[in-house]
Amino acid sequence: MTKLKWWQTAVFYQIYPRSFADGDGDGIGDFKGIIQKLDHLQDLGIDAIWLSPHFPSPNWDFGYDISDYLGVAPEYGTLDDFKTFLAESHQRNIRVILDLVLNHTSDQHPWFLESKSSRDNPKADWYVWVDEPPNNWQSCFDGDAWTYVPERDQYYYHYFMKQQPDLNWHNLEVKQALWDAARFWLDLGVDGYRLDAIGTIFEDPNLTPHNVPMKLAELRRASELAQSPAQKKKVEKYWRDMFKNQIGGPGLHDLMKELRAVIDEYNGDRVLIGEDENIDFLGNGDDELHLVFNFPLADLDRITPRQIRRNQRERIARLKRLPKGGWACNTLGNHDRSRLHSRYGDKIHDAALARLNAALVLTLRGTPFLYYGEEIGMTDLIITDPARLRDTMATWYYERLVNELKVDPAEAALRAGEMSRDKNRTPMQWSNSPNAGFSPPGVETWLRVNPNYKDGINVRDQEHNPNSLLNYYKHLLRVRKHTPALLEGDYIPLHNTAKDHFAFIRKSNDQTVLVVLNYSDSKLDLDFSRNKEIKGKSLHTLFSSAVRSRVDLDPKSIHIGAFEVFIAEVK
Numbered sequence: 001m002t003k004l005k006w007w008q009t010a011v012f013y014q015i016y017p018r019s020f021a022d023g024d025g026d027g028i029g030d031f032k033g034i035i036q037k038l039d040h041l042q043d044l045g046i047d048a049i050w051l052s053p054h055f056p057s058p059n060w061d062f063g064y065d066i067s068d069y070l071g072v073a074p075e076y077g078t079l080d081d082f083k084t085f086l087a088e089s090h091q092r093n094i095r096v097i098l099d100l101v102l103n104h105t106s107d108q109h110p111w112f113l114e115s116k117s118s119r120d121n122p123k124a125d126w127y128v129w130v131d132e133p134p135n136n137w138q139s140c141f142d143g144d145a146w147t148y149v150p151e152r153d154q155y156y157y158h159y160f161m162k163q164q165p166d167l168n169w170h171n172l173e174v175k176q177a178l179w180d181a182a183r184f185w186l187d188l189g190v191d192g193y194r195l196d197a198i199g200t201i202f203e204d205p206n207l208t209p210h211n212v213p214m215k216l217a218e219l220r221r222a223s224e225l226a227q228s229p230a231q232k233k234k235v236e237k238y239w240r241d242m243f244k245n246q247i248g249g250p251g252l253h254d255l256m257k258e259l260r261a262v263i264d265e266y267n268g269d270r271v272l273i274g275e276d277e278n279i280d281f282l283g284n285g286d287d288e289l290h291l292v293f294n295f296p297l298a299d300l301d302r303i304t305p306r307q308i309r310r311n312q313r314e315r316i317a318r319l320k321r322l323p324k325g326g327w328a329c330n331t332l333g334n335h336d337r338s339r340l341h342s343r344y345g346d347k348i349h350d351a352a353l354a355r356l357n358a359a360l361v362l363t364l365r366g367t368p369f370l371y372y373g374e375e376i377g378m379t380d381l382i383i384t385d386p387a388r389l390r391d392t393m394a395t396w397y398y399e400r401l402v403n404e405l406k407v408d409p410a411e412a413a414l415r416a417g418e419m420s421r422d423k424n425r426t427p428m429q430w431s432n433s434p435n436a437g438f439s440p441p442g443v444e445t446w447l448r449v450n451p452n453y454k455d456g457i458n459v460r461d462q463e464h465n466p467n468s469l470l471n472y473y474k475h476l477l478r479v480r481k482h483t484p485a486l487l488e489g490d491y492i493p494l495h496n497t498a499k500d501h502f503a504f505i506r507k508s509n510d511q512t513v514l515v516v517l518n519y520s521d522s523k524l525d526l527d528f529s530r531n532k533e534i535k536g537k538s539l540h541t542l543f544s545s546a547v548r549s550r551v552d553l554d555p556k557s558i559h560i561g562a563f564e565v566f567i568a569e570v571k
């Protein structure tokens with residue numbers, strides 16, 4: 001095998017600490033709980049954990065509003081608990097990357113409390129202050145982006161909630177403070193960072209207003225009501241136009257280069273992964289971030305062979321153009337998105353489609369990211385009682401719908417539940433006991449547990465069932481790990497006009513592998529014998545989601561079952 005870096009071959013698994021495992025029985029996930037579950041992750045076969053923020057936070061945005069970059073949220077444990085978690089992960093050959101939130105802090109961070117206290121305190125310039133709102137910019141979470149502070153008789157800017165004031169990255173002390181924070185955890189041995197919302201760090205210096213004829217809540221409502229393709233297109237354009245002047249401002253790439261230099265001071269190939277789809281963040285392939293996510297794939301409303309082929313064609317071509325090459329990174333789920341099992345299902349074949357999409361992420365060229373619970377098929381839980389919503393962007397929207405847009409409260413509750421990210425952040429389902437084994441029985445969990453843990457959607461039941469989704473993931477991860485072509489091979493699409501199936505080759509120096517994903521409910525009889533990589537050879541099955549009696553097959557006529565995942569070595 002050629003020499004790839006660990007983060008190129010690793011499978012990442014995202015832990016949302018609040019919802020993973022409650023070790024101390026207070027209804028909230030914590031490090032003690034995570035540590036107890038590391039064996040599950042090792043067993044599953046993942047190589048690295050992305051831990052969503054574990055820092056002290058007033059929890060307006062559950063850790064994405066940080067009030068101390070050098071600490072551990074008390075509900076999650078202590079710094080010693082963190083160190084134990086890191087050591088126990090490393091002992092199992094599992095790397096750990098943390099979430100680094102650079103764009104903003106909490107409004108309760110001592111930096112902001114000081115900054116807002118007067119116009120001339122030492123941190124007066126650490127955030128973005130203006131005398132009057134200079135434009136109509138919106139916060140993507142809660143309406144107006146400029147919020148008034150009487151102490152200064154000024155306004156501050158926030159791209160996210162008003163409890164998340166944007167840092168002023170033109171101030172050198174800010175930069176120093178955040179680089180120091182990054183170093184603090186690198187010194188403890190973490191393997192890198194997922195960089196939160198990096199696109200939002202710099203805005204348009206001309207402060208150009210947006211030209212959308214509505215505010216955030218109205219736009220959200222318009223999106224819900226859009227029916228025809230033309231209406232949908234229009235609101236999509238509005239979304240882009242509303243925020244385009246608030247993202248991607250000049251200076252970002254120099255900043256990322258600086259951060260890369262910080263990371264490169266450390267040994268062990270520490271890694272930077274941007275929460276952005278823009279390949280420009282990879283710089284020349286060697287001087288900015290290591291990875292950005294293939295969000296265009298995850299943004300598809302429906303995953304179809306044609307869409308996948310187009311997505312791969314575009315992204316791989318762009319990665320190849322980088323002077324030093326770039327590496328892909330694929331994901332279909334995270335804490336901000338509807339769960340893949342719910343999202344890409346058709347209500348009839350959800351389980352089969354979930355298996356196909358798992359295989360897609362794990363066989364495409366690039367580094368896969370899985371989201372906790374995906375491996376057991378956790379689904380969205382829509383919370384329709386507004387009092388039980390925890391995601392503040394949803395409660396904000398509910399209030400606007402009812403009070404400003406005069407929407408009927410029952411409908412508003414449903415809309416808020418649907419858009420809320422609570423639905424995809426419910427507690428991990430460990431077993432068929434009360435609270436899904438996440439918290440002890442009788443404890444009220446911070447967010448409702450999805451009752452479907454009783455229907456087999458839990459780790460313990462699935463461990464015992466050889467045909468479970470969990471065992472399917474384990475098997476697939478094992479095959480991936482032992483198949484060099486799946487780790488490092490080039491991607492060669494086949495059957496380029498097929499609508500029902502997606503077929504491709506992964507080819508490395510010493511191995512060629514064929515992958516077929518049948519996205520249809522029909523059986524297929526496929527001929528691969530004319531392809532030049534396969535001609536004259538036979539196919540040796542490495543993995544199939546169907547039951548197959550023969551392992552070695554003639555490429556002239558391969559029978560693929562409905563929704564089958566088929567992986568074979570070309571020999």
Ligand code: GLC
Pocket residue numbers: 061064065101160196197275335336
């Ligand atoms: C990112 C996070 C999201 C958070 C936001 C603000 O998009 O993924 O969860 O709310 O940034 O930090």
Ligand code: MG
Pocket residue numbers: 021022023024025026027028029030075
């Ligand atoms: Mg707890």
